[in-house]
Amino acid sequence: MxxxxxxxxxxxxxxxxxxxxxxxxxxxxxxxxxxxxxxxxxxxxxxxxxxxxxxxxxxxxxxxxxxxxxxxxxxxxxxxxxxxxxxxxxxxxxxxxxxxxxxxxxxxxxxxxxxxxxxxxxxxxMIVHHPQWQRARALVSEGAIGKLVRVSAAFSFDNRDGDNIRNRPETGGGAIPDIGVYIYGATRFVTGEEPEAILSTEIRRENDVDVWSHVTARFPSFHYTGVVSMRMAPWQEVVFHGEGGVLRLTTPFNAQVYGEARVELQAADLTVTSWRFPSVNHYVQQVENFNAxxxxxxAYPCPLEFSRGTQEMIDMVWAKDAG
Incomplete structure (x- = not known):
């Protein structure tokens, strides 16, 4: 070797x-x-x-x-x-x-x-290799926000280039395949839970490609709501809202590009504890974990079986939208 x-x-x-x-x-x-x-x-x-x-x-x-x-x-x-x-x-x-x-x-x-x-x-x-997500999962698991009640996630950017593969159905384009995988997978990664049902879908398409969607889902112990779009101003945020506190990731998906990665924990008394990750490159972390x-x-942090589970949630969204 x-x-x-x-x-x-x-x-x-x-x-x-x-x-x-x-x-x-x-x-x-x-x-x-x-x-x-x-x-x-x-x-x-x-x-x-x-x-x-x-x-x-x-x-x-x-x-x-x-x-x-x-x-x-x-x-x-x-x-x-x-x-x-x-x-x-x-x-x-x-x-x-x-x-x-x-x-x-x-x-x-x-x-x-x-x-x-x-x-x-x-x-x-790559996101599960970033220490902000490791910290978020540990905090939720340790009960830092008490019983989890709600997860809210959003990821958007503006891409109207008709030649871009994200806007072409024949190349597997669409906002949900491109960035829905982040908000769905991140929810599964932190909570360790799988969706029981997709409760609602509202999806807007252009040229047979989804460009905006709002999805709600029921997990075993919490409610989920998520928005992804390729037709909105750039924005990203994930919030884990519990009975005893709120956990917020301010740059959950494009650390160092969209902004500085931070995890903010707001306790029930409104005091806030923050963890900053100004210099971590999650692409490098991913490759180093692969090499190791x-x-x-x-053990690799993101096996194919985990990724398949995220696609199963996406498939559930398509099925619900099809009626």
């Missing part, structure tokens, strides 16, 4: 260039060694921060290289399952962007390929 992982990326996506590529190269015990793209212009920015980067002109060629240990897949949503399975069958560990699949049963071939290969496969659900799981056998 080597002391580090040699990573490759399938496709020169903008997000990979700006966030995950640098994170892979910065993370301890990992190195960005290869990129698959047919465009030299798209490869250039990656080579600028990853000297010695090997560029392949096809995804298949990168997967055939025995010197690559792990691959990151930032392709359009509808291609995730296909290439995750191909990468696992090629003997690579796999980190694939969310949503990994468009329905919960889409996870199943990836799970089977993971188990058959003995490799690590995970959805790139592969190299040391450490």
């Amino acid at each position: 080597t002391d580090h992982l040699r990573w490759g990326i399938l496709g020169a996506a903008q997000f990979a260039q700006n966030h995950m590529g640098p994170a892979i190269h910065m993370a301890r015990r990992g190195r960005l060694a290869a990129l698959a793209t047919s465009s030299a212009d798209k490869a250039a920015p990656f080579a600028a921060f990853a000297p010695g980067l090997q560029v392949f002109d096809s995804y298949e060629a990168l997967l055939a290289d025995p010197d690559i240990d792990a691959v990151y897949i930032p392709l359009p949503n509808h291609l995730h399952v296909e290439w995750a399975v191909k990468a696992l069958e090629a003997g690579k560990h796999v980190l694939v962007e969310k949503p990994l699949a468009m329905q919960a049963d889409g996870f199943d071939p990836v799970i089977r390929a993971r188990d058959a290969s003995g490799k690590l496969a995970a959805e790139a659900y 799981s592969v190299l040391d056998g450490a």
Whole structure:
């Protein structure tokens, strides 16, 4: 076993260039060694921060290289399952962007390929690797807000570019697949509970893509309400409201981009305790946890089974909306 992982990326996506590529190269015990793209212009920015980067002109060629240990897949949503399975069958560990699949049963071939290969496969659900979410889960579990009554979550941004994959149905676009996965999964992660029923859905679509939604749900011990939108001013917040206090995350999903990550605990007497996380990069944390799981056998914080559960909630939302 080597002391580090040699990573490759399938496709020169903008997000990979700006966030995950640098994170892979910065993370301890990992190195960005290869990129698959047919465009030299798209490869250039990656080579600028990853000297010695090997560029392949096809995804298949990168997967055939025995010197690559792990691959990151930032392709359009509808291609995730296909290439995750191909990468696992090629003997690579796999980190694939969310949503990994468009329905919960889409996870199943990836799970089977993971188990058959003995490799690590995970959805790139970076937020659970951030210490603010570890702190939030611990506080709720320890009873810092008493009995949980209500979870309220919101995530929005404004993207009206018709050519963007998020606005195209054929590439698995939509606000719920793109960012609903965050507010639904975060609720499950902190509480450890699964939704019993979707109580209501109000969804607005453009070009057969959901661009705004309000969803309410019943969990075993609390009520949930959440809004996601690709047609509103940027905003994000998650609130856990209990009988004895309120826990609020001010920058739950885009730490250092939207703002500083903070966890605020307001007690029943209105005193507030805050925890600040000004410099944590959750993309780097994610890759370091992935490297440690592969190299040391450490438990990975976000297994595919957890991610499948979030997609099950999304499937419940679609079913409720369909009537």
